[in-house]
Amino acid sequence: MTPDHLHATVAVAAMNQGKHVLVHKPLANRLHEARLVIETARKTKVATHFLPASNGAPVRAIKAWIDAGAIGTLRAIHNWSNRPMWPQYPTLPTDTPPIPEGFDWQLWLGPSLDRPYHPNYTHAVFRGWYEFGGGSLADMGHYSLWPIFQLFELDAPIAVESRPSHLCTCSGNVAVRIKNDYSFPAACTIRFKFAAKGARPPLDLFWYDGSIKPPVPDEWGADDKELEAEGMMFVGDKGKILARFHGENPQIIPEEKMKEYATANPAPRPQFGGRGEGVTAWIAACKGGKPTHGDFLLAGPISDAFNLGAVSLRLGGRRLLFDAANAKVTNIPEANKFLTREYRKGWELTGG
Numbered sequence: 001m002t003p004d005h006l007h008a009t010v011a012v013a014a015m016n017q018g019k020h021v022l023v024h025k026p027l028a029n030r031l032h033e034a035r036l037v038i039e040t041a042r043k044t045k046v047a048t049h050f051l052p053a054s055n056g057a058p059v060r061a062i063k064a065w066i067d068a069g070a071i072g073t074l075r076a077i078h079n080w081s082n083r084p085m086w087p088q089y090p091t092l093p094t095d096t097p098p099i100p101e102g103f104d105w106q107l108w109l110g111p112s113l114d115r116p117y118h119p120n121y122t123h124a125v126f127r128g129w130y131e132f133g134g135g136s137l138a139d140m141g142h143y144s145l146w147p148i149f150q151l152f153e154l155d156a157p158i159a160v161e162s163r164p165s166h167l168c169t170c171s172g173n174v175a176v177r178i179k180n181d182y183s184f185p186a187a188c189t190i191r192f193k194f195a196a197k198g199a200r201p202p203l204d205l206f207w208y209d210g211s212i213k214p215p216v217p218d219e220w221g222a223d224d225k226e227l228e229a230e231g232m233m234f235v236g237d238k239g240k241i242l243a244r245f246h247g248e249n250p251q252i253i254p255e256e257k258m259k260e261y262a263t264a265n266p267a268p269r270p271q272f273g274g275r276g277e278g279v280t281a282w283i284a285a286c287k288g289g290k291p292t293h294g295d296f297l298l299a300g301p302i303s304d305a306f307n308l309g310a311v312s313l314r315l316g317g318r319r320l321l322f323d324a325a326n327a328k329v330t331n332i333p334e335a336n337k338f339l340t341r342e343y344r345k346g347w348e349l350t351g352g
Contacts (some may be wrong), residue, residue: 053294056147
């Protein structure tokens, strides 16, 4: 329960001491760090649990509909959030206020290079900085998309591209765009492309934040309906399923099609399961029980994807082609430096 940039440092140190580990999202805010966390869990065999992981009951029900042919072949999944819900600073602070009494700034920085203290970095706003956080996707996407990665058996994406918003300022009497590779945008869309696997064809996953949403589905026709502030949509070649952010309350659209399907396939709809059950399962795993549904060994593909999304945004929306076997961006060599970080001496993380 630290800022994102410290998750890997603390988790790896604890596991190497044989301690069982529970971590909040993200597993790490660098791709190589997340892979090291997973490899350390594999090596040490301690009990681990990723706190945002859920049992995916709503998504499990949706997948059953899809497997039964309710919307034809699944082509894309859309997920949108109204985050960020914190100030998203477009520029680095230039003033140097005093460090609050009792606050260990050097310990807070941890592996990050030294810089002057500023409250714009700490507490609820750390998520907005590439160095310290993972943006809205890491904040909320792990909750909604963990079961998507698990149930649809997604591997690391083969390509990632993004569309970040930008801000401008005035230089004299001329408006200029702020060049920003240090803080996440106020809003963005990210597209993750996944290769075919088994019977599943290629799949696109779209993330939206900053109140951006997909277009209103054509299936609503003349109905005067709007998408909610947060939600999830499954797009097949013969229809769509619309649900809330975690997949709750799924509906085949339009409503008439949902009624037809429900009549032909009567079944209760499962309710969204709380994440507290994962903590209970982790405690049992600490005592020798089976791994939880949030075991670190399951977190590789989603961690790769989200960290690649951050790199694409940091590069202004560049399309990244990813070689998962070698953990390398193949089309933009300079992007690979963002898969790790420049470490402060004594805080290096290596291996994995």
